Amino acid sequence: MKKIIFAILLALPMTMFAQKIGHVNSATLVQGMSEYNALQTEIQNLQKQFQDELQRKQTELQTKADAYEKEKATLSETLKQYREQELQKAYTELQEFGSTSEQELQKVYQTKMGEIQEKVMKAVQEVGTAGGFAYVLDAASIPFIGTSATDVTDQVKTKLGVK
Numbered sequence: 001m002k003k004i005i006f007a008i009l010l011a012l013p014m015t016m017f018a019q020k021i022g023h024v025n026s027a028t029l030v031q032g033m034s035e036y037n038a039l040q041t042e043i044q045n046l047q048k049q050f051q052d053e054l055q056r057k058q059t060e061l062q063t064k065a066d067a068y069e070k071e072k073a074t075l076s077e078t079l080k081q082y083r084e085q086e087l088q089k090a091y092t093e094l095q096e097f098g099s100t101s102e103q104e105l106q107k108v109y110q111t112k113m114g115e116i117q118e119k120v121m122k123a124v125q126e127v128g129t130a131g132g133f134a135y136v137l138d139a140a141s142i143p144f145i146g147t148s149a150t151d152v153t154d155q156v157k158t159k160l161g162v163k
Helices: 002-017 026-032 034-074 077-131 153-160
Strands: 021-024 135-138
Touching: 021 077, 021 153, 026 034, 026 077, 026 153, 034 077, 077 135, 077 153
Parallel strands: 021 135
Antiparallel strands: none
16 A cells, blocks of 8 residues: 555656647748748849849949940040049949848848748747647757657648648
8 A cells, every 4th residue: 555655656746747748840831821932922023123233233334344445545544533433433333232132132031031930939829828738849949859749730730821
């Protein structure tokens, strides 16, 4: 009898600490969202616009440089300096545009991706709360997932309306 009571007392703390743990594949969730697909399309369109403008500016600069090279021998020193400064200014603007356009792309991506991730996190929290989970972890950052952990990816997909 003492052995049975002792065994129950030993097992009782373990059952008190048993917690329900879930995991989710957030990359799969995000990639399946229509918002993510719309973001990819928006980024591609912006990238194309910036690339087209960059190409236009490069062509314009090359045309000015070619014209300067043809006329250089006949120009006065003052006009040579003026044209060289003009070419340098156009080159600097080209570089600045390239840098600014990359920053703009990153800003748009980060802003929209933050909104998407926030939506995923909210859905994960709702599924975790409804399912009584102590933790819901991202499967990508877990080196090992045991059989006692529950995959809640499909439940979160349903919550997000992802197929």
